[in-house]
Amino acid sequence: MIDKFDRIKLGHFPTPIEYLNNITEHLNGPQIYIKRDDCTGLATGGNKTRKLEFLMPDAIKNQADLVVTVGAVQSNHTRQTAAACAKLGLKCLIVLEQRLKDAPNAYMTSGNVFLDKLFGAEIVLCPSGKDVKEYAEEIMAERKNDGANPYYIPVGGSNHIGTLGYIECMREIIEDDKDNSFTHIVLASGSGGTHAGSIAGKIYYKSNIEIVGISVKDKKHDQEEKVFKLAKEGCEYIQCDEPKREDILVFDDYVGGGYGVPTNGMNEAVKLMATKEAILLDPVYSGKGFAGLIDLIQNKYFRDTDKILFIHTGGAASLHAYEWAF
Ligand SMILES: Cc1ncc(COP(=O)(O)O)c(C=O)c1O
Numbered sequence: 554m555i556d557k558f559d560r561i562k563l564g565h566f567p568t569p570i571e572y573l574n575n576i577t578e579h580l581n582g583p584q585i586y587i588k589r590d591d592c593t594g595l596a597t598g599g600n601k602t603r604k605l606e607f608l609m610p611d612a613i614k615n616q617a618d619l620v621v622t623v624g625a626v627q628s629n630h631t632r633q634t635a636a637a638c639a640k641l642g643l644k645c646l647i648v649l650e651q652r653l654k655d656a657p658n659a660y661m662t663s664g665n666v667f668l669d670k671l672f673g674a675e676i677v678l679c680p681s682g683k684d685v686k687e688y689a690e691e692i693m694a695e696r697k698n699d700g701a702n703p704y705y706i707p708v709g710g711s712n713h714i715g716t717l718g719y720i721e722c723m724r725e726i727i728e729d730d731k732d733n734s735f736t737h738i739v740l741a742s743g744s745g746g747t748h749a750g751s752i753a754g755k756i757y758y759k760s761n762i763e764i765v766g767i768s769v770k771d772k773k774h775d776q777e778e779k780v781f782k783l784a785k786e787g788c789e790y791i792q793c794d795e796p797k798r799e800d801i802l803v804f805d806d807y808v809g810g811g812y813g814v815p816t817n818g819m820n821e822a823v824k825l826m827a828t829k830e831a832i833l834l835d836p837v838y839s840g841k842g843f844a845g846l847i848d849l850i851q852n853k854y855f856r857d858t859d860k861i862l863f864i865h866t867g868g869a870a871s872l873h874a875y876e877w878a879f
Contacts, residue, residue, distance in 0.1 A: 555717060558607055558714075558717055559614065560717075561606055561609050561610050561613075562606065563594075563602050563605055563606050564593035564598070564606065565593060566603075566721075566725065567725040567728075567729065568588060568589045568592050569588075569592065570587070570588050570589070570726070570729050570862065572584070572585075573585045573586065573587055573829075573830055575830055576825065576826070576829050576830055579829060580847065580850050582850040583736075583850065583855045583857055583859035583860060584859075584860045585861050586735070586860070586861065587862070587865050588722070588725075588726065588863070589865055590602075590865055590866050591832075591833070591866070591869060593867070595636050595637065596632055596635075596636030596668065596870075597632075597869065598867045599632075599633055599867025599868060600629075600718070600719075600866035600867055601630045601634065601709070601867075602633055602637075602718075603718030603719060603722055604715035604717075604719075604746060605633060605637045605710060605718075607714050607717040607718055608706055608714050611704070611714055613643075615704050618643065618644060618703075619644045619702065619703040619704070620634060620637075620645050620706060621645075621648070621692065621693050621703045621704065621705050621706070622645075622646075622648075622707075622708075622710075623648045623649075623650065623679075623685045623689050623708050624647065624649060624650065625649070625650055625651075625837075626649045626650070626651055626652070626656065626660060626661060626666060627665045627666065627813065627874050628647075628649065628665060629665060629835070629838070629871065630708070630710055631665065631669055631674070632668045632870060634647070634674075634706060634710070635647065635669045635672035636668075636672045638673075638674065639672045639673050645673070645674040645675065646674065646675045646692065647674050647675070648677050648678075648679050648688055648689045648692065649666070649676060649677070649679065650685040651678065651679070651681060652812050652813055653812075659873065659874050659876060659877065660874045660875070660877075663873045664872065664873050664875070665870050665871050665874065668870055677692065685708075689705065690705075693705060707744070708744045709744025709745070710744075710746060711744040711745050711746030711783060712783075713786040713789070715746040716753055716784070716787030716790070717750065717787070718746070719747050719748075719749070719751045719754060720750050720751075720753050720787065720791060722751065722754065723751055723754025723757070723758055723760065724754060726762075726862065727758045727760055733761075734860050735860050736763065736855075737763045737764075737765055737859060737860075737861045737862070738751060738762050738763070738765065738861075738862050738863075738864060739765045739767065739842065739845070739846045739849075739861060739863045739864070740765075740842060740863070740864040741769050741838040741839055741841060741842030742766030742767060742768050742803055742842075743768075743770060743838060745776070745779045745780045745783045747864070748766045748783075748803075749780045749781075749782075749784040749786075750787055751764050752780065752787075752796050752801065753788045753793065756788060756794055756795075756796060757788075757791060757793040764800075764802065765802055765846075765849070766801070766802060766803040766804070767803070767807050767841060768803050768804065768808055769807075769808060769838050769841050770808060770811070771808075773804065773805040776805060777803045780803065781796065781798055781801045784796040804849070806845070806848070807819075807844050807845040808841070809841075812837070813836075815836055815875070816841065816844065818847070819840040819844050820836075820840075820878065822834060822843040822847055823843075825847070834869065835867065835870075835871050835872060835875075836868075836871060836872065836878055837868060837871060837875075838866055838867075838868045839865055839868050842863070
């Protein structure tokens, strides 16, 4: 079904699913598995590779010569977009938004920012107080006047095309999980495309897995509404049944001081995953997502007989930019 949509191979798929033996023992609760989407291969990996495999062909179909996208300063999405553009011979312009107050120098220059530049992207910092999407549109209009044909990828690659990436991920999970034994998927929910695509995939492949989103920015209601809208668009795009509102579940208790602001729970989750499983989480998304999972286990949200799949959406490229937070 997904095969009918244009796709360009950018990553290594299917990504492996591994059992987190040491952490499962340590937490003494349900079994925890991890889907290694941090190992998608493109430019240190991450969830955006899946979306870009469907978004980049659309840029090419539109005869774009410049891909424009937006993100926070330490955006993993912009890093993977810059890498995809490098591989496909397209120019890339990134508009970065400063969401973290009083960010140290390393945050502004290291990690993903350094890699964006290494992949040859042009970087523009959005002036404070200005809407980043509007600012990107102004720049695109200027570039059009200069003869370019820009293609816009929304924040996080989250639109109906981007959701295809996680519909495909659900196919991989269901194919891997032959005895249908996973009860829950837990993932970090940001711009919403990963969560929404997983919901659409769940519907399309008729799975009963409960999908739990851990918000990294927005309040529960807003995040659920955003994911619901995107999931509806995704389902419409692949022509399957619509999601129900009650299918969308988000916890917003792990955001802490705001998007990208370190929390104790994130800090502990990143350290636990590193010291027990030798896997690198990131401070903004997968670290807070896993912190949410740990807390939900400790608060008995799950039964001990449940089998949980945490989707590791990547992001460790930002760790050096966050050394100060540890
Ligand atoms: C590492 C990582 N995990 C999770 C997410 C959240 O995914 P989404 O924006 O599709 O909700 C992002 C988004 O940038 C990310 O970079």
